[in-house]
Amino acid sequence: QVQLVESGGGLVQPGGSLTLSCAVSGSIFDAYNMEWHRQTPGQQRELVATITAGGVTRYADSAKGRFTISRDNLKNTVYLQMNSLKPEDTAVYYCRRPIGNYWGLGTQVTVSS
Numbered sequence: 001q002v003q004l005v006e007s008g009g010g011l012v013q014p015g016g017s018l019t020l021s022c023a024v025s026g027s028i029f030d031a032y033n034m035e036w037h038r039q040t041p042g043q044q045r046e047l048v049a050t051i052t053a054g055g056v057t058r059y060a061d062s063a064k065g066r067f068t069i070s071r072d073n074l075k076n077t078v079y080l081q082m083n084s085l086k087p088e089d090t091a092v093y094y095c096r097r098p099i100g101n102y103w104g105l106g107t108q109v110t111v112s113s
Contacts, residue, residue, distance in 0.1 A: 002026040002102045004095050009107030012085055016111070020080040022095030022104055030073035032099050036080045038091035038109075045094065049080060062088075085111045 008020040020036070033052045039045040049069035050058045057069050068081040078095055092106040 002097065002100060004097065004102055004104035006093065006095055006104045006107040009093060009109045011110045011112065013113050014086060014111055016085050017081070017083045018085065018109060020082070020093055020095075020107060020109070022078045022080075024076045024078070024095075024097065027097075029071075029076040032097050034069075034071060034078040035096045035098060036069060036078070037094045037096055038089075039094070039106075040091045046091075048093070051078060082109070085109075087111050 003025045005023045006020060008018060010018065012018050031053055033050060035050045036048045037045045038048050046060065048060050048063050049067055051069045051071050059067060066082065066084045069078065071078045082089065090109060090111050092108050094106045095104045096102065
């Protein structure tokens with residue numbers, strides 16, 4: 001059974017940084033694209049960043065220049081490094097494996113002074 005478990009969320013001041021992790025188990029990891037999404041109450045989930053099996057990355061406009069998605073295939077983990085955080089980045093962040101549509105339970109990120 002494929003499981004995705006996010007961690008690393010928390011409260012951070014504007015301008016600060018956080019690194020989210022998503023550990024994947026129950027499946028071959030390095031063959032699949034991985035994604036980070038986020039959702040705020042009353043809004044649809046937003047695709048934030050994608051990394052392909054080959055390591056090619058893509059970002060939403062809101063994330064470009066501030067966020068970096070990466071993966072460690074030895075640790076079966078995908079990361080989202082977030083810098084220069086803004087209050088509007090406040091959301092629950094989810095990782096997803098598109099093939100099979102597997103989601104984690106999410107981790108809360110709150111950007112506030």
